[in-house]
Amino acid sequence: MKFSAQEEYGLRCLIQIGLKGSATIPEISRDEGLSEHHTAKLLSILRKERFLNSTRGHIGGYRLARAPEKIVVGEVLAALGGRLYDEEFCERHSGLLSTCAHSGSCAVKSLWSEVQAAVDHVVSHITLADLIANAQKEAEQLYKPRNGALLSIPVASGT
Amino acid sequence: MKFSAQEEYGLRCLIQIGLKGSATIPEISRDEGLSEHHTAKLLSILRKERFLNSTRGHIGGYRLARAPEKIVVGEVLAALGGRLYDEEFCERHSGLLSTCAHSGSCAVKSLWSEVQAAVDHVVSHITLADLIANAQKEAEQLYKPRNGALLSIPVASGT
DNA sequence: AAGAATCATGACGATTATGTCATGAATGTC
């Protein structure tokens, strides 16, 4: 059971755009350490799935398609990486047979459903707004080291 | 987020062996509709992970390494398909950078941990014995249609 | 209208997961 790379990177990009209000591919690319092409592909998926709107041309870029409170993380993950257990799951895992050896319900199927339900319970109650809020807190942390002193910005001399 | 094929098939094989007490590769292969080679590979993984013991030669085969009550489904899944979120996760997803753009804690990381915890809560409380019990019930169901009547074999009438 | 900035798209190559195959080794029976 794994998260896909697309889920990880796609969600990060979405958070980043939420944080900044709007952003271009080169910006997100820099922020997240991805190639521009890769970023473009991810954002394009998120756009097709209607989490982002895009505008081309000068002063273009991406912004969220709705308020972050209305973007449920579970839906984003499903769009980026599919669901853990869906209707076609059994068909895909019938081995050499045309239909799964365990007709109707099977012991494993009900386990998968339980796991899926547990995951859903978490991700359907978290919105992008929550993740953005977390990310903001963390950004603040960077400027507040444990000892509480303010970070002094190093001054480049002689340039 | 997906279950891997190995998790699905491996777990099924384990249940099947639990049901039968002991079984050979050709048997499991038939029961689950997998090729013998494929079955051999799966069982061999389960053996290396110490969920199964094997004996070679005539009257050999596989059996559970411990009582099914002692085999936690979460551990089986981790062995077959890894964990959703582990220590190396961030290293694997640092994009072009040598280390993840989000040093220390990040918004996504804490989400993954929550999801992982929810999954763990389910799978760490289910043992192979539970799945075997379910599988047994289902096998019985096949012989008990909903109306409770005994199955009468339909007789082709002269129409 | 020219040019710069920006997104759009589909094809391609690389990497990883999946499943197959050939060969070998152990065990029990006769």
Place this chain on the structure above:
DNA sequence: GACATTCATGACATAATCGTCATGATTCTT
């Protein structure tokens, strides 16, 4: 000890995922 039965292992082929790349389209500024 020859043989049938069974597991063991590593190399290989195939398929899915992941990420790159080339090219094109749209929009704004001047």
